[in-house]
Amino acid sequence: MKTFSIGGIHPPENKLTADKPIVDLAPPAQVAIPVSQHIGKPAELVVERGTEVKVGTLLAKASGFISAPVHSSVSGKVKKIDTVVDAQGYRRQAVVIAVDGDEWEPGIDTTPDLVQSIPMDATSIVARIAEAGIVGAGGATFPTAVKYSVPEGKHVDTLLINGVECEPYLTADHRLMLENADELIVGTRVLMKAAGVARAWIGIENNKPDAIAHLQERLQTLSAAGEIPEGTLQVLPLEVKYPQGGEKQLIEAATGREVPSGKLPLDVGCVVSNVSTAIAVYHAVQKNRPFIDRIVTVTGKELVARGDGGNFRVRIGTPVSALVEAVGGMPEDTAKVVMGGPMTGKAITSFDVPITKGSGGLIFMRAADARRHAVGNCIRCSRCVGACPMGLEPYLLEKLVQAEMWEDAEREGIMDCIECGSCNFACPSNRPILDWIRLGKGRVGALRRSRAAARAGK
Amino acid sequence: MSTQATGRSLVVALPPHERSEVSVARIMWSVVLALMPTTLVGIWFYGIRAAVVTLTAVGASVVVEHVIVRYFFRRDTTTVTDGSAVVTGMLLAYNVPAGIPLWQLVVGAVVAIGVAKMAFGGIGNNPFNPALVGRAFMLVSFPVDMTTWPVPGSQGFATWNLDAVTAATPLGLVKEAGAGGLSAVADQLPSYGSLFLGNIGGCIGEASALAVVLGGLYLVWKGFVPWVVPLLYLAGLGLVTGIAWAIDPGTYIDPLYHILAGGAMLGAWFMVTDMTTSPMSLTGRMVFAASAGLLAGIIRLFGGYPEGVSYSILIMNALVPVFDRHFKPRKFGYGASAGGAA
Known part of the structure; x- marks a missing residue:
């Protein structure tokens, strides 16, 4: 089974809400x-x-x-x-x-009927995606239409649909693959048409065997019925390893191609979109429905243990407080509330924070899991070096940033860091390695901009 | 931090919000566990004295570290709970003969922890393996006691004074053979079986290659030691001694003998693999281990001492910054050849 080749870690999966069907949260x-x-x-x-x-x-x-x-x-x-x-x-x-009420714009098809045929051409599809406000729903929130506006001279041959969901706890994409497989398949075909590619893979880690089996079965049925050409759209089971959902890692795992430093997936002939993005694209293109809601996994060890939590279809702009209410209140033992996944999500300070297009999860972390451990000396165990999926030396970057050696940090590839957090996770001394690297990335980025400005000024 | 709508204090921190269960203490106590087979074999062969030697070295190491942290560093906490001083103490004990006077061992522990480790800032900051520094200091300071080898299993379990029955180590025999050739000492050399299972003269930790390997494999299984590192050390040693043996088998013993005898196994599995004093990239560690192995072979064949493991590792420890500069992991996105030797 395929996976990416450099680094990676195995955080506890904690997919506590994988069996909970998606529930519509009222506006x-x-x-x-x-x-x-x-x-x-x-x-x-x-x-x-x-x-x-x-x-x-x-x-x-x-x-x-x-x-x-x-x-x-x-x-x-x-x-x-x-x-x-x-x-x-x-x-x-x-x-x-x-x-006030729940009245929809008249042009939107709100029926549950699946629309299979794709009459639009590539240009109109991309324009429709842009109009509908679709952005990468996996968390990166990059405007999807920009990704599919392939510039002159570039050739794309592979579309990758990211169903990896490698962040612990999150199960939103998993549920979508089980409950909305047909919409996902049409959405993927729409994106294939937009990008002008002949093949697409849906990458799924094998900790979701039910999703793999279900999609494979749907694809077989559909190609047997002549709805989709055989072999163009395939499920790609992947070994479980974080951060496989990282764009560069997924491309390498699936195709063996490495996106060169500072370049885009387009440069190796690939486009990557998330499962929820592909379904949003289906709604936008086939049902004329803009990006107005998303699936949010509301989870946490105590929350799920007491029988609450789940996967909710939430209107964009809904305050976190409404979700907290929907799951029966914040668990007693909550010391940290994280929006997004535990590896890259942000700890929030207020329940007024709205759900946005990139919010995939809301995690209530217990005190035992949220407490910060004392930071110890680096023992040069090299676990961070082994964990880094970009082949960097996080311990060295940390030291260079502490010493404000920005040029050296740049030479050691600090800007290649994807901020996946694997180094921090792996460190047995609880060192805040990534905090230092983020600081350094900011400074090196500013340095690069001032260099570019100086060149432009000449 | 108190927050507006939550009505509760919440921790605010940057991601990631998950931490691996593997802590420094867990790594170090795993090494202690991995040294247990060697400990038990040592006690089996050298009796109560081996146990006392081990406890003395460990106790002295822990006390010295604790005293330095509390009274020199003036910290309110202690670092001895992380287990690294226990590991150093055990490795020091297994690198000396069982009959060593205990006060000398305490001196060794003071040098190992006080000079080689804490003087540089404690765990993680020491350029040289502390136990080996302690051992090297003892070898030059107490040359007689450090080279008086009790014969394993020759005396009762409760015997305190082991000096009654001593003998040269297998490597000593091979080294001393000199002009007479190996045939002169052939009848005194232990069999490969004895070398592997135990029952040969030397330091406490050299008694059984099998016991050391068992512990080493445990660390490989835990993911704390890359299996290729000890093997490359032994391969380096085997290569040098193998060339000498191929040229003149009458004078030089075969490479398998070199790998099984003396401290090669203990060095390969527990000291070349020391995290702090070895390079950071896997390629760096591989070259480091192989070079140390070559060096150990050269010292054994041409040096003044019959054993070369300690010095081979200490010399390579000094070169770690050079390795770190020249051996980098392969970076993603720089082409297949990028990121190798700079």
Whole structure:
């Protein structure tokens, strides 16, 4: 079975909610929808206080090539334009909407019927994806349309659908693959058409054998029925290893190709999209439905032990407090609340934080799991070196950053770091290696920009 | 940090929020466990004295570290619970003859922990293997007691004074044979079976290659030792001694004998593999181990001492920064050849 070749770790999987079917969470009384839920420029507001909106109404339009529009996830009235603290801890402009009923824009197909045939051509598909505000739902939130706008001279031959879900605890993609396999398959075919590729693989780690078997069975049935050409779309079972869901790691695991340092998947002929992104694309292209909701895994050891927690379909902009309420309140023993997965997610400080396009999980961590351990000396065990999936030497980068040796850190490849956290995880001395590397990446990035500016100024 | 809507204090920290269960203490106590077969075999052959020697070395190492942390570093905590001083104490004990006067062993522990480890800042900062520094110091300071080898199993279990029956070590015999050739000592040399299972003169930890390998394999299974490292050390040793043997088998003993006799096994599995004093990349560690093995063979054949394991490792320890500079892991995204030797 395939996997990526450099480094990797095996954190405890804790997929506690894998058996819990997706439940629709009713729209809350009020939502706060940030205009910046993606990488790139924030969207530009097109509504104001008092505007009446429906589900799917455009709230803010894309403001440049790398940007994404934002739509209303509820029906009601814009109460105010305010700022809200997001999961990253930044204040963002947001549209606060008082919810009234659940009325949808008339153009949206809200029926559950599966639309198999794909009449649109590649250009219209990409345009539709852009209009619908689709961004990478795996957490990176890069505007999807940009990925599929293949520049002149580049050739893409492989589409990879990321069903790895290598973050511990999270089960949102797992549930989607089980419950929405047909939508996923159509979404993947839409993306294949957009990218102009003849083959696609859905990469799934073999800790989800039910998802692997189910998708394989659906693909067989569909190709037997003549709905899809045989062999073009395949399930690719992968060995369990973190961070296999990292774009570069998944490409290497599946195709053996290494994205060169500083380059994009396009440069090795690949595009990668997440399972939930592919399903959002299905809804956007086949059902004319913009990105207005997503699946959030609400989990935690005590929460699930007391019988709560699960996978919820949540409207974008729903405050975390509504999810906390839906699972019957925060567990007694909660010392840290993480939005996203435990390896890359952010610890939040307020339940006012809204669910955004990239929020895949909400984890209540017990005190025993949240406490910080005393930091010890580096014993040169080299476990961080062995864990790094980019082949870097995290211990060395830590030292170079501490010594403010930015050029040396750059030469040692600090900018190749994907911030997966494997080094921190592996360190037996509890050293905050990645904290130092992040600091260094900021400084080296600034150094590079000032160099580029100096060159441009000449 | 108290928060607005949660009404509860929550920990705010950067990701990742998961930590491996493997701590420094877990690694070190695993090494202690891995040394248990060697400990038991030592006691089997040398009786109560081996147990006392081990306890003395461990006790002295722990006390010295504790005193330095509390009264020289002026810290409120201690570092001895991480088990690394226990490991150093055990390795020191297994690198001396069972009959060693205990006060000399205490001196060795003071040098190992005080000079070789704590003077550099404690665990992780020592450039040289502390136990080997302690042993090297003892060898030059107490040359007679450090080379008086009781014959294993020759005296009762409770016998305190082991000096009544002593003999040269197998490597000593081979070295001393000199002009007479190996045939002169052939009848005194232990069989391969004895070398492997035990029952040969030397340091406590040299009694049985099998016991050492069992412990080493445990560490490989735990993921704390890459199996290739000890094997490359032994291969390096085998290569040098094998060439000499091929050229003149009348004077030089065969490489298998060299690998099984003396401290080669203990060095290969427990000291070349020491994390702190070996390079960081796997390729670096492999070259490091093979070089140390070659060096051990050269010292054994041409040096003044019959044994070369300690010095081979100490000399290579000094070169670790050079290895770290030139042997890098293969970086992702720089082509297949990138990231090798710079």
